[in-house]
Amino acid sequence: MWTTKTFLTKTKRGNVLKIVREHYLRDDLLCGSAACNFCPHKDDELVLEANPESLCGLFDSNHYLILDTNVVLHQIDVIEEDALKNVIILQTVLEEVKHQNTAIFQRLLEVIGNKKRKFFSFVNEHHKDTYVERNPGEKQNDRNDRAIRKAASWYASHLSIKNIDGQFPQIVLLTDDEKNRQLAHDEGILTCTVSDYIKNVNGYPGLSDKLSKNVIPESCSKDALYPAHLTPTQIHAGIRNGKLHQGTFHASRDNYLEGNATISGCEKSILLQGHIGINRAIDGDIVAIEILPQEEWSKPSDIVLEDKTEDPGDFLEEESQLLTISKADDDITPTGKVVGIIRRKWRQYCGILLPSKFPGATRHLFTPAEKRIPRVRIETRQSDILASQRILVALDSWPRNSRYPLGHFVRSLGPIGDKDAENEVILLEHDVPHARFSEAVLACLPPDNWTIPEEELARRVDLRATCVCSVDPPGCTDIDDALHARRAAAGYEVGVHIADVTHFVRPHSALDREAAARATTVYLVDKRIDMVPELLSSNLCSLRGGEERLAFSCIWILDENAHVLSTKFHKSVIKSRAAMTYEEAQMAIDETSRNDEIATSLRLLNKLAKKLKQRRLDNGALLLASPEIRFQVDSETHEPLDVQAKRIVDTNSMVEEFMLLANVSVAERIAADYPQSALLRRHPAPPPAHFNAFLKAASRQGFELDVSTNKSFSKSLNEAVIPERPFFNTLLRIMATRCMQQAVYFSSGSKTQEEFYHYGLACPIYTHFTSPIRRYADVVVHRLLAGSVGADATHAALLDTRAAQALCDNLNYRHRHAQLAARASVALNTHILFKNREEVESAVVLAVKRNALQVLIPKYGLEGPLYLPSDKFTYNEEENVQICNDIVFKTFDELTVRLTLDSSNLQHRKLVFQLVTPFIPGVSYVQQTKDDQMEVENVEIKTDEKKRKDLPETKNKKKKKSKT
Amino acid sequence: MPPPDLLSSQGLRLDGRRPNELRRIRCKLGVFTQPDGSAYLEQGNTKVLAAVYGPHQAAKSKSSVEGVVVNCQYSMATFSTGERKNRPRGDRKSQEMSLHLRQALTAAIKTELYPRSQIDIYIEVLQADGGAYCASVNAATLALVDAGVPLRAYACACSASMAWRGAQPEPLLDVGHVEEAAGGVVLTVASLPSTGSIALLELSHRLHSDYFEMVLSRAMQGCKDIEIVLDKAVREHLAEGWTKQDVVTI
Structure with a gap:
C-alpha cells in the first residue's frame, strides 16, 4: 500500500543545523x-x-x-x-x-x-x-x-x-x-x-500581445540609462552593516521625478529625486536606499511636473531643468537614492493607450490612471481598437536601457467615457472584488420562496406582536436595523433588532468565504457591489415592513434618564410595522394629532435618544462633520442630474444613538466572553502633531482650541461660533475630522485593555453589530454573540486569535478601499455633471498652499485647488497667507468661484476653480474672456460612508420587476 | 484559518505520505542479552531502544500486595535531537514522559499476577523526529513480550493532527517533527486496540470539539495499524527466535 524507500534530505540553516527529513517515494x-x-x-x-x-x-x-x-x-x-x-x-x-x-x-x-x-x-x-x-x-x-x-x-x-x-x-x-x-x-x-x-x-489572435517582455534587467549593460541594481546578497550585506536602508517607495502624485521612502525606525521619510535617484522603483516597491552625504541633501520641490505626452525614445532628459533645487532653504530633508529593489509590488494597472505616431508600429506607450505609476511600454498589433478603450496592463520588467518599464496587454475594459468601463476602472484600481457570485456561492442560498420554518419559530423569541419599525434613508433596500420602545414596569423597554444574516450565511460555506473576502458592500453613486447575493441583501435578510423576518435582538430596560438597567440578547422573529424614511419618521413625531402606536413609540425613542446623546457628548464624544452630497440620478440613463448637500433631521441621530448603544452593549459582552478573539473596533487618539496647522488657522480667527483630550476638544469646538457665519463651526469640524486617524478593527487578544478606547465616540470599547448585511465584521460579531448567549455553536476559527487578527487586517484593507472607491465614484459623477455647464458659487478657503488655495464649496461639498499665479501673489510662510496688493487670503476666508470641467486630458478630467470675487485684475474670472493659462489639478471630494443608501430609487424598482 | 499548508493540493503530506498513512516502522525483538526482554523500534526517523527487567522482588518501600509495581525510566540520548541536549534524563519533560509510559503500560500488564514484585522498563530514545512517546510505548510493548510478561493486549500508541484540504478538515496520522513544529494540535493516544480501551490521551493545544471525534478515530485507527505491525514482528521473532535459542541451549 505504501512507502518503498526512505531518502534523507539534508539542509543547512543559520548556525549550521543538520536537518534530516523523510521523503517517501510512491508507486501509486x-x-x-x-x-x-x-x-x-x-x-x-x-x-x-x-x-x-x-x-x-x-x-x-x-x-x-x-x-x-x-x-x-x-x-x-x-x-x-x-x-x-x-x-x-x-x-x-x-x-x-x-x-x-x-x-x-x-x-x-x-x-x-x-x-x-x-x-x-x-x-x-x-x-x-x-x-x-x-x-x-x-x-x-x-x-x-x-x-x-x-x-x-x-x-x-x-x-x-x-x-x-x-x-x-x-x-x-x-x-x-x-x-x-x-x-x-x-x-x-x-x-x-x-x-x-x-x-x-493558430486561432487565438492577440495571444502574443500577452507575452511578457521579460528581460533580465541587469544583464543588458549596453546603452544603459540607469545604474545597475545591487544583487540581493550585496543588499543584504549593506543593510546589515548599516550602509543601506530598507524602505517602501512612494512616488509623488504631482511630480513624476520625485518620491520618498519610509524607513522603519526613522522619523523622517527619505527624499528620492530624479531618474537616477529613483532608479526604476515603482510606487509601493520595497527598495534598498543609500542615504547621500548631508551636503547633497535637498528639499522636496513644490512644482507640479508631468511626464511629456510624446514618446521621447530611450534617453533621459536633463534633470537640472526639471528639478529646481534651491539649497539655501532651511528645510532640507534627508535625501537618498535607490540602489536596489528588494521586492516588487507590481499589480495590474488600468489606463489608456497612447498610440505611436508611426502607423503600423507595434510598440506603444500606456498611461496608467494612477498618477504615481510611470508610463509603460507595451507591444500590440491591435492599437487601432485599443486606443479608444480603457485597458488593463501588467508590468513585466524594467531593463536598464529602457526609459519606461515594459509590460503587456491583459484585457480591455470598455470604451473610454462609458459609464460601465469607468466604474470597472474604479473597482479594479481599488481592488474591490466585484465578479458575479459563483455557482458554489449561489448554491448556498435558500429558495426564493423561503418562509420561516416551524422549528425556527419554536427556538426563537416571538416578537411579531411588538410594534417594531425601521427608519432609513429613502430608497434603501438593505434594511438591517429596526427599533421598538414601550413603557415597562420599571422604566422603558427599548429594543434594537438586527437582521439575522448568520442564519443564512453559515461558517465555512462558499457563501461565507466569499462574504469574508469581500468584507463590505461597496456603494458607488449608481451601483452597489453587494457583499452577499441580492436575494439575501434586499429580501430575506432585509427587515421590510409587514413581513416576518428573523432578527437578532438587543433589549434594554432604560430608566427615566436613559441609564441602562438591564440588557439581554436573543434571537427573535419580528414583523416590522412600517419601513419609514427619516423624513416620514420626523413627520410622525412632529404631527401631534397622531397618537397611534408607531408615533408614540417613535416619540419615546426620540426623547431617550436625546438624553443618550447629551450624555455621550458630556463624556467627550466629538461631533465631527464631513461635507456630504447626494446625486439626483436620471432614471433612464443613470446620468447625474443635480447634486446637493444632504439634509440631516432629528431622526437620523435618533437611529444612530441606539445603534451606538447596541454596539457598545454587544462589545462589552463579547469582550468579556472572548478575551482572546473578540472582534472590536478602536479609534486611536490622533498624535498632537496632526493638529498643528489646524490650530494655527483657528487661532488666526480668534479661537484657541484645546486638543489635549477629546472632552476639552469637544468643548472648545462647541464654543467656537461666529454668529454671523453659521457655516464657520461646521467648517471647523470638517477640518478637525481631517486631523483624525482611521478607526480600525482588531482582535481583543492583540491589544491591551487601554488600547480598546474609541476616541471619536469617547467610549472605552466599541464594535460593529448593527449592519451585518453590508459588513462582514458584523457577521463575525453576530456569531460571537450567538455563541455567547447559547443561540448557536461556536466553531474553531472563531476562537483563534491569529485567525481573528488576519480577518481584521483584511476587513480594514477592504473598508479603506471601499471608501476610496466611493469617493472616486463621486468624483466621476461630478465630472459628468459639470460636463456641459459652469456654475458660480460661494466658497471657503480650507488651506493656503504655496501656489494655490484649497477651497470648499459648501453647497456641493466639492473641494479643490484654486491656483494663484506667482507673479501676482506672494506667499507668506510664517503667517500662512497669500498676499496680492491689499488683498490677503487666509484660511476660513469666503470667496466666490467659477466651476468648469477641463476635459483636455481624457485620463484625468479635472474640475477647474477660478476666482470671481474679490476681484483682482488679471486673475479673477471675467465673463467672456478665456482664461487659459490656469493650471489645474484633480479634485478630491469627501463624502460620508452613509451615502450608501442613496441609490437611485428607480434602479431598485427595475430590479424588482425583473425578478417577478 | 490554520497556518502553513500541511497537505498539498494533491492530498500528499510534506514527506509524501497520504493523511491516513503511518511512517515506516521497523522493529526487532531481543536486541540485548543482559535484560530479560528488549526491543528496538524505528518509526520513520524516530529510533527507540527498550529494555525490561523483572518481574523481581520489589523494594520494600514500593511493594504492593495488589499487584506488580511498574517502574519506567525514559531518557533521551544527548545526540538524539538537532541541537545537543544537556542532560539525558531527570528533567521535567522526561519525568512526565516516564509517568505517562507507566500509565499506559500498567494498563496493558496483568499486574495482579505478581503481587509484591516490580518490573523495570528502561527507554532510550536514540533519535527523535516527532512522536517519541508513541515509539516508546510501542517499543516497550515489544520488550515486555520479549520478556514474557503476561499482557492483556498489545499497548499501542499513535498521534494524530489536523490539517485542511481546501476547506475540508483532514486529520493526519502519525505526526512527524516537521508537522509538529508547524504549530498544529497533536493528539496522542495510547490504547489497547484489541479491547478498544484507551490507556492515555493527551492533547497538545486547544482543539475545537467539532473536530475532536474525527481526529481521535484516526488516531485509534493508527493504533490498530500499529498493532498489526507489532504482531507480525512478534510472530516472526518467535519463528526464528525459538530455533536460535535451541541452538544455544544444546
Whole structure:
C-alpha cells in the first residue's frame, strides 16, 4: 500500500543545523493521461485528453506541454488564456512558484482547478521513477531543471507503454533557458521557447500581445540609462552593516521625478529625486536606499511636473531643468537614492493607450490612471481598437536601457467615457472584488420562496406582536436595523433588532468565504457591489415592513434618564410595522394629532435618544462633520442630474444613538466572553502633531482650541461660533475630522485593555453589530454573540486569535478601499455633471498652499485647488497667507468661484476653480474672456460612508420587476 | 484559518505520505542479552531502544500486595535531537514522559499476577523526529513480550493532527517533527486496540470539539495499524527466535 524507500534530505540553516527529513517515494501516483494504458485511473482522475489537438504550427503531432518555473512566473497571463490546454504542471514547478510568488501561485491553482483547461499537476517529487537526488556540488536550480527533464522523459516513455508508435501524445517542454533546452535536446526531449510556441499558435489572435517582455534587467549593460541594481546578497550585506536602508517607495502624485521612502525606525521619510535617484522603483516597491552625504541633501520641490505626452525614445532628459533645487532653504530633508529593489509590488494597472505616431508600429506607450505609476511600454498589433478603450496592463520588467518599464496587454475594459468601463476602472484600481457570485456561492442560498420554518419559530423569541419599525434613508433596500420602545414596569423597554444574516450565511460555506473576502458592500453613486447575493441583501435578510423576518435582538430596560438597567440578547422573529424614511419618521413625531402606536413609540425613542446623546457628548464624544452630497440620478440613463448637500433631521441621530448603544452593549459582552478573539473596533487618539496647522488657522480667527483630550476638544469646538457665519463651526469640524486617524478593527487578544478606547465616540470599547448585511465584521460579531448567549455553536476559527487578527487586517484593507472607491465614484459623477455647464458659487478657503488655495464649496461639498499665479501673489510662510496688493487670503476666508470641467486630458478630467470675487485684475474670472493659462489639478471630494443608501430609487424598482 | 499548508493540493503530506498513512516502522525483538526482554523500534526517523527487567522482588518501600509495581525510566540520548541536549534524563519533560509510559503500560500488564514484585522498563530514545512517546510505548510493548510478561493486549500508541484540504478538515496520522513544529494540535493516544480501551490521551493545544471525534478515530485507527505491525514482528521473532535459542541451549 505504501512507502518503498526512505531518502534523507539534508539542509543547512543559520548556525549550521543538520536537518534530516523523510521523503517517501510512491508507486501509486497517477499520470492523469487518458492515453495511458498503465495507471489504474478512475474516470474523474483523467485530466489530460488522449488526443490533444495541436494548436501550434511548430509541432504537427499531438502533444502535452510541460512548463518550467520561469515560464509560469513570467507568462501567467498567457497561461490564464483559454488557448493552452493539456498542460502538465510538475510539483517541482509548483513548489518553486509558491516559494517565489504567492499571488501567481494562487492564479496557477485557479487554472489547475478549472476542469475545462485540462491542467494536470503531477507529483514528480514523490514518484519513485521521477525523483532525482541533488548531486554533490549541484545547484538547486540545476537539480530542479534536471527533475523537470527527468519527468518529461518519464512521461514520454510511460505513455509509449502498450501504445502504437505515433498514436500517443508527445511531450513538449517549454523553457526559455537555453542551456536547459540544449540538455533536453541531448536527452531526446522536444523543447521550444515560449515566445516561439505562442507566436505559432493558430486561432487565438492577440495571444502574443500577452507575452511578457521579460528581460533580465541587469544583464543588458549596453546603452544603459540607469545604474545597475545591487544583487540581493550585496543588499543584504549593506543593510546589515548599516550602509543601506530598507524602505517602501512612494512616488509623488504631482511630480513624476520625485518620491520618498519610509524607513522603519526613522522619523523622517527619505527624499528620492530624479531618474537616477529613483532608479526604476515603482510606487509601493520595497527598495534598498543609500542615504547621500548631508551636503547633497535637498528639499522636496513644490512644482507640479508631468511626464511629456510624446514618446521621447530611450534617453533621459536633463534633470537640472526639471528639478529646481534651491539649497539655501532651511528645510532640507534627508535625501537618498535607490540602489536596489528588494521586492516588487507590481499589480495590474488600468489606463489608456497612447498610440505611436508611426502607423503600423507595434510598440506603444500606456498611461496608467494612477498618477504615481510611470508610463509603460507595451507591444500590440491591435492599437487601432485599443486606443479608444480603457485597458488593463501588467508590468513585466524594467531593463536598464529602457526609459519606461515594459509590460503587456491583459484585457480591455470598455470604451473610454462609458459609464460601465469607468466604474470597472474604479473597482479594479481599488481592488474591490466585484465578479458575479459563483455557482458554489449561489448554491448556498435558500429558495426564493423561503418562509420561516416551524422549528425556527419554536427556538426563537416571538416578537411579531411588538410594534417594531425601521427608519432609513429613502430608497434603501438593505434594511438591517429596526427599533421598538414601550413603557415597562420599571422604566422603558427599548429594543434594537438586527437582521439575522448568520442564519443564512453559515461558517465555512462558499457563501461565507466569499462574504469574508469581500468584507463590505461597496456603494458607488449608481451601483452597489453587494457583499452577499441580492436575494439575501434586499429580501430575506432585509427587515421590510409587514413581513416576518428573523432578527437578532438587543433589549434594554432604560430608566427615566436613559441609564441602562438591564440588557439581554436573543434571537427573535419580528414583523416590522412600517419601513419609514427619516423624513416620514420626523413627520410622525412632529404631527401631534397622531397618537397611534408607531408615533408614540417613535416619540419615546426620540426623547431617550436625546438624553443618550447629551450624555455621550458630556463624556467627550466629538461631533465631527464631513461635507456630504447626494446625486439626483436620471432614471433612464443613470446620468447625474443635480447634486446637493444632504439634509440631516432629528431622526437620523435618533437611529444612530441606539445603534451606538447596541454596539457598545454587544462589545462589552463579547469582550468579556472572548478575551482572546473578540472582534472590536478602536479609534486611536490622533498624535498632537496632526493638529498643528489646524490650530494655527483657528487661532488666526480668534479661537484657541484645546486638543489635549477629546472632552476639552469637544468643548472648545462647541464654543467656537461666529454668529454671523453659521457655516464657520461646521467648517471647523470638517477640518478637525481631517486631523483624525482611521478607526480600525482588531482582535481583543492583540491589544491591551487601554488600547480598546474609541476616541471619536469617547467610549472605552466599541464594535460593529448593527449592519451585518453590508459588513462582514458584523457577521463575525453576530456569531460571537450567538455563541455567547447559547443561540448557536461556536466553531474553531472563531476562537483563534491569529485567525481573528488576519480577518481584521483584511476587513480594514477592504473598508479603506471601499471608501476610496466611493469617493472616486463621486468624483466621476461630478465630472459628468459639470460636463456641459459652469456654475458660480460661494466658497471657503480650507488651506493656503504655496501656489494655490484649497477651497470648499459648501453647497456641493466639492473641494479643490484654486491656483494663484506667482507673479501676482506672494506667499507668506510664517503667517500662512497669500498676499496680492491689499488683498490677503487666509484660511476660513469666503470667496466666490467659477466651476468648469477641463476635459483636455481624457485620463484625468479635472474640475477647474477660478476666482470671481474679490476681484483682482488679471486673475479673477471675467465673463467672456478665456482664461487659459490656469493650471489645474484633480479634485478630491469627501463624502460620508452613509451615502450608501442613496441609490437611485428607480434602479431598485427595475430590479424588482425583473425578478417577478 | 490554520497556518502553513500541511497537505498539498494533491492530498500528499510534506514527506509524501497520504493523511491516513503511518511512517515506516521497523522493529526487532531481543536486541540485548543482559535484560530479560528488549526491543528496538524505528518509526520513520524516530529510533527507540527498550529494555525490561523483572518481574523481581520489589523494594520494600514500593511493594504492593495488589499487584506488580511498574517502574519506567525514559531518557533521551544527548545526540538524539538537532541541537545537543544537556542532560539525558531527570528533567521535567522526561519525568512526565516516564509517568505517562507507566500509565499506559500498567494498563496493558496483568499486574495482579505478581503481587509484591516490580518490573523495570528502561527507554532510550536514540533519535527523535516527532512522536517519541508513541515509539516508546510501542517499543516497550515489544520488550515486555520479549520478556514474557503476561499482557492483556498489545499497548499501542499513535498521534494524530489536523490539517485542511481546501476547506475540508483532514486529520493526519502519525505526526512527524516537521508537522509538529508547524504549530498544529497533536493528539496522542495510547490504547489497547484489541479491547478498544484507551490507556492515555493527551492533547497538545486547544482543539475545537467539532473536530475532536474525527481526529481521535484516526488516531485509534493508527493504533490498530500499529498493532498489526507489532504482531507480525512478534510472530516472526518467535519463528526464528525459538530455533536460535535451541541452538544455544544444546
